[in-house]
Ligand code: DX5
């Protein structure tokens with residue numbers, strides 16, 4: 001069973017509440033919340049105030065993807081706003097172990113994100129401490145970009161390590177996921193799939209989401 005996490009970055013912000021409820025009704029498993037600071041990535045999205053506003057609308061897990069520098073400064077705020085998962089970029093965390101412990105200290109499940117070119121060796125010594133690894137399959141900062149295929153072998157590599165070590169870690173893929181690109185990622189062992197434009201740009205969100213799920217489960 002795979003999980004689908006629609007990214008609200010692609011939603012209509014003028015009616016964000018309805019947009020969250022619509023993907024919940026469509027069968028979403030998690031809600032993916034993309035936080036961008038204009039420094040770590042060349043775009044600004046929104047902060048914890050938005051998570052705080054949508055949190056009471058649904059029981060679905062909130063998957064908060066921090067594309068920000070100095071994430072330690074904001075983790076408490078996102079935890080209090082109701083994050084279930086908080087993922088931080090290995091490229092933004094010189095003291096990754098400390099950051100992971102900080103996330104867990106608030107009762108939130110920690111995860112680490114790797115940019116497309118970042119090798120999995122960077123997280124080799126922290127696998128026992130995390131619940132989730134998120135592979136970027138686009139350069140973070142914007143929705144609607146083209147999937148980068150060269151990430152797929154990394155996914156397989158990590159999936160093999162997780163099996164060998166008998167760890168319980170979700171492997172999530174983020175960027176350019178659609179009915180076609182999900183197939184190779186699912187085969188490589190990924191378990192959670194973010195989809196922004198492939199769901200929110202479609203009129204029938206339920207049909208779009210189910211088509212992606214079906215392609216990933218085949
Ligand atoms: C990119 C974000 C993604 C993005 C995905 O920086 O982390 O979550 O919203 O959007 P699509 O599915 O359109 O690539």
Ligand code: ZN
Nearest residue numbers: 034065174194
């Ligand atoms: Zn994301």
